[in-house]
Amino acid sequence: MPEEPYKAEPQKAELHQAVLFNESIDALNIKQDGIYIDGTFGRGGHSRAILQRLGDQGRLYAFDKDPEAIAFAETLFHNQNQFYLAHKSFAELLVQAREWDIDGKVDGILLDLGVSSPQLDDAHRGFSFLRDGPLDMRMDVSRGLSAAQWLVKAEQADIATVLKEYGEERYAKRIANAIVKARTEKTIDTTKQLADIVAAAHPAWEKHKHPATRAFQAIRIYINRELDDLKDFLAQSLEVLAPEGRIAVISFHSLEDRIVKQFIQRQCKGDDFPLDLPVTQDQLSQRMKKIGKMIIPTEAEIAQNPRSRSAKLRIAEKL
Numbered sequence: 564m565p566e567e568p569y570k571a572e573p574q575k576a577e578l579h580q581a582v583l584f585n586e587s588i589d590a591l592n593i594k595q596d597g598i599y600i601d602g603t604f605g606r607g608g609h610s611r612a613i614l615q616r617l618g619d620q621g622r623l624y625a626f627d628k629d630p631e632a633i634a635f636a637e638t639l640f641h642n643q644n645q646f647y648l649a650h651k652s653f654a655e656l657l658v659q660a661r662e663w664d665i666d667g668k669v670d671g672i673l674l675d676l677g678v679s680s681p682q683l684d685d686a687h688r689g690f691s692f693l694r695d696g697p698l699d700m701r702m703d704v705s706r707g708l709s710a711a712q713w714l715v716k717a718e719q720a721d722i723a724t725v726l727k728e729y730g731e732e733r734y735a736k737r738i739a740n741a742i743v744k745a746r747t748e749k750t751i752d753t754t755k756q757l758a759d760i761v762a763a764a765h766p767a768w769e770k771h772k773h774p775a776t777r778a779f780q781a782i783r784i785y786i787n788r789e790l791d792d793l794k795d796f797l798a799q800s801l802e803v804l805a806p807e808g809r810i811a812v813i814s815f816h817s818l819e820d821r822i823v824k825q826f827i828q829r830q831c832k833g834d835d836f837p838l839d840l841p842v843t844q845d846q847l848s849q850r851m852k853k854i855g856k857m858i859i860p861t862e863a864e865i866a867q868n869p870r871s872r873s874a875k876l877r878i879a880e881k882l
């Protein structure tokens with residue numbers, strides 16, 4: 564157990580309801596004196612569970628892009644001498660691990676992707692089409708363009724590409740056209756404005772799904788470089804992990820899951836050689852092995868937390 568008690572208990576309104584919680588903590592196979600990274604601190608649900616399993620020699624390092632998550636971590640783990648924090652993207656994993664002098668020594672890294680409940684629930688963050696607020700959508704509000712700033716200048720074709728590629732939106736062109744038309748009349752700077760424009764332009768509303776769901780997901784992924792950050796992270800993870808160190812990634816949509824799945828497959832398979840070339844297992848340079856099958860939430864978890872519906876957990880271990 565950590566020496567210092569936690570300074571503050573989170574207030575209920577600040578809590579994030581973690582998904583596949585026990586499964587992801589078990590996935591890390593935590594050793595008391597191990598070194599772990601929580602790449603997505605959020606409100607620290609996973610970090611707390613990891614710290615509780617560490618002995619005096621164990622260490623936990625955490626990342627979050629969101630200044631509010633960082634401020635929360637600083638309060639929650641104030642005086643916690645086994646805990647280190649970086650206000651950075653996990654895409655900067657390797658540089659930061661070198662700074663911490665833990666590259667090649669890490670026993671487990673967890674990513675619990677997407678947005679946290681406090682981010683989604685706070686209308687001022689602009690993530691939700693259900694709550695009217697400024698159209699921001701940045702996880703890191705200290706840098707980069709907000710969704711509103713991007714939509715002021717973006718080319719219609721670029722908007723359509725984002726909607727199609729990151730939202731898998733069939734009517735991307737039509738919606739992009741409506742956005743560009745609407746912005747000539749009035750700047751689009753609130754979530755409600757954008758949700759209304761998309762809803763009016765969308766010709767095929769899906770059952771039980773707000774017509775702006777895909778557009779909001781797409782713009783959020785683009786604004787936060789979510790898929791690029793994930794690819795960058797995965798590429799660096801091998802250098803940061805110790806042998807037998809693990810990655811455990813919880814994703815929430817098929818685009819993310821595909822990236823994780825394909826990365827693990829490639830590392831498990833090793834280098835490509837022509838089929839007729841006689842190569843030994845060693846020469847294949849396999850770098851990882853898959854741990855178990857993909858894990859999804861139970862029906863009970865989905866009933867209790869509908870946000871877990873699309874979650875998938877994949878685990879792999881460095882050889």
Ligand SMILES: C[S@@+](CC[C@H](N)C(=O)[O-])C[C@H]1O[C@@H](n2cnc3c(N)ncnc32)[C@H](O)[C@@H]1O
Pocket residue numbers: 579581602603604605606607608609610626627628629632651652653654675676677678679680702792793
């Ligand atoms: C689903 S929440 C994590 C919740 C956390 N596991 C908990 O138990 O409270 C995702 C968090 O990851 C952060 N995040 C998302 N992408 C990130 C990235 N590329 N780098 C660092 N943090 C990121 C978000 O700001 C958010 O706080």
